[in-house]
Amino acid sequence: MLPSRVLILMCYQCVLFLKLRNLLWATSKHDVYLMQNYSVMHWSSLLRRGKEVLNVAKPIIPTLQKHSGLVHPVSRVQISTMTVKENLMVAGGFHGELICKNLNQSGVAFCSKISTDDNAITNAVDVFRNPSGSLRVIAANNDSQVRVLDAENFxxxxCFKYDWSVNNASVSPDGKLLAVLGDSTEGLIADANTGKVTGNLKGHLDYSFASAWHPNGQILATGNQDTTCRLWDIRNLSQSIAVLKGRMGAIRALRFTSDGRFLAMAEPADFVHIFDSQSGYTQSQEIDIFGEIAGVSFSPDTEALFVGVADQTYGSLLEFTRKHYYQYLDCMI
Known part of the structure; x- marks a missing residue:
C-alpha cells in the first residue's frame, strides 16, 4: 500500500519564500522536474544526473512571436510555482511573470508579466484540455484574477476577477469546472470557460492554498491554513465529506495518484501524509522528514512519490517507492 524506501537522489538549494510551493513535477517514474536556484532541472533516476532545461537568471526572450501583444522579456525570475504537463512546462514568478516552454523545443515559447500589480505574485499555474480537446494554460495571481491562455499561440x-487574492486554481479532469481558492474562508467552484461562480465551499476556518481533483472528477480536495484538507463531492457541495488533519502547518500541496487510490498532502515543512481513498481516507501514513517542502508529485504509474526538500544545508530530492504485498504467494509456501 505505502512507500517502502527512500533515496536521496540529488542535492539542491532553493531560496524559500512563504508562498513557495509546487516546484516539483514527475512526468514518469524516471523523469522529475524541480527548481535548483534559478534553474529548472530535469533529474533522470536512470542516468542518476540532472540537466538544466530552463535558466531564469538571464534575460528570457520568447521564440514564438505571435502573442497578441503580451510579449515582455523577463530576467532573474524568482519562480513561485510550476507545472509540467502535456510536454509543456509552465512557471510563475513573484512579480507576476508567466513562462511557458515546450519540452520538445529549444528556447522559451512565451514569457511575460501578466500582471502589473504591485503584489502580483503568480500563486498557481495549471495546464488542461477543455471539452473540445484544446490545450489551455491557467494562472492564478495575487491581484485577485485568474487568467486563461491558449497553449498554441498564448x-x-x-480573465476572471474575484473578490480576494487567488492562491490556487485548478481545473477538473473534464475541463469544465474551475476550483478557485484564496484569501477567504470560502472556496469557489466556477465554470472553467466563463469564470462564473456555480458553487461555494464552506467549512474551512482560514485561507486556502492548494487543491487537487480526483481523476474521476467527482471529488475535490482543498488544503487550508487551518491545517486541514477537506474533501468535497462536487455533486453536493452543502458540506465536505471528510476532513483530513495535518500535524503542524498549513496544507500547501495536494496530489492524487493517477488511479485515484492515494492522496498525498504536504505541510510547509517536515510532514507529508498519504491517505488511502479505498479506506475512505481513514488509513494513512505519515512521512516525517527534515526541511522545508518545495513540492510533492506521484509518478504517473503510481509507483513512486517524489518529495522536494528546499534547505540550504539538507536540500534534496527524495524518492519513496510503493510497496506491494503479494498475498497470493503465501499459499504457495
Missing part, C-alpha cells in the same frame, strides 16, 4: 482567452 493568446489571452479570458
Amino acid at each position: 493568446a489571452s482567452l479570458g
Whole structure:
C-alpha cells in the first residue's frame, strides 16, 4: 500500500519564500522536474544526473512571436510555482511573470508579466484540455484574477476577477469546472470557460492554498491554513465529506495518484501524509522528514512519490517507492 524506501537522489538549494510551493513535477517514474536556484532541472533516476532545461537568471526572450501583444522579456525570475504537463512546462514568478516552454523545443515559447500589480505574485499555474480537446494554460495571481491562455499561440482567452487574492486554481479532469481558492474562508467552484461562480465551499476556518481533483472528477480536495484538507463531492457541495488533519502547518500541496487510490498532502515543512481513498481516507501514513517542502508529485504509474526538500544545508530530492504485498504467494509456501 505505502512507500517502502527512500533515496536521496540529488542535492539542491532553493531560496524559500512563504508562498513557495509546487516546484516539483514527475512526468514518469524516471523523469522529475524541480527548481535548483534559478534553474529548472530535469533529474533522470536512470542516468542518476540532472540537466538544466530552463535558466531564469538571464534575460528570457520568447521564440514564438505571435502573442497578441503580451510579449515582455523577463530576467532573474524568482519562480513561485510550476507545472509540467502535456510536454509543456509552465512557471510563475513573484512579480507576476508567466513562462511557458515546450519540452520538445529549444528556447522559451512565451514569457511575460501578466500582471502589473504591485503584489502580483503568480500563486498557481495549471495546464488542461477543455471539452473540445484544446490545450489551455491557467494562472492564478495575487491581484485577485485568474487568467486563461491558449497553449498554441498564448493568446489571452479570458480573465476572471474575484473578490480576494487567488492562491490556487485548478481545473477538473473534464475541463469544465474551475476550483478557485484564496484569501477567504470560502472556496469557489466556477465554470472553467466563463469564470462564473456555480458553487461555494464552506467549512474551512482560514485561507486556502492548494487543491487537487480526483481523476474521476467527482471529488475535490482543498488544503487550508487551518491545517486541514477537506474533501468535497462536487455533486453536493452543502458540506465536505471528510476532513483530513495535518500535524503542524498549513496544507500547501495536494496530489492524487493517477488511479485515484492515494492522496498525498504536504505541510510547509517536515510532514507529508498519504491517505488511502479505498479506506475512505481513514488509513494513512505519515512521512516525517527534515526541511522545508518545495513540492510533492506521484509518478504517473503510481509507483513512486517524489518529495522536494528546499534547505540550504539538507536540500534534496527524495524518492519513496510503493510497496506491494503479494498475498497470493503465501499459499504457495
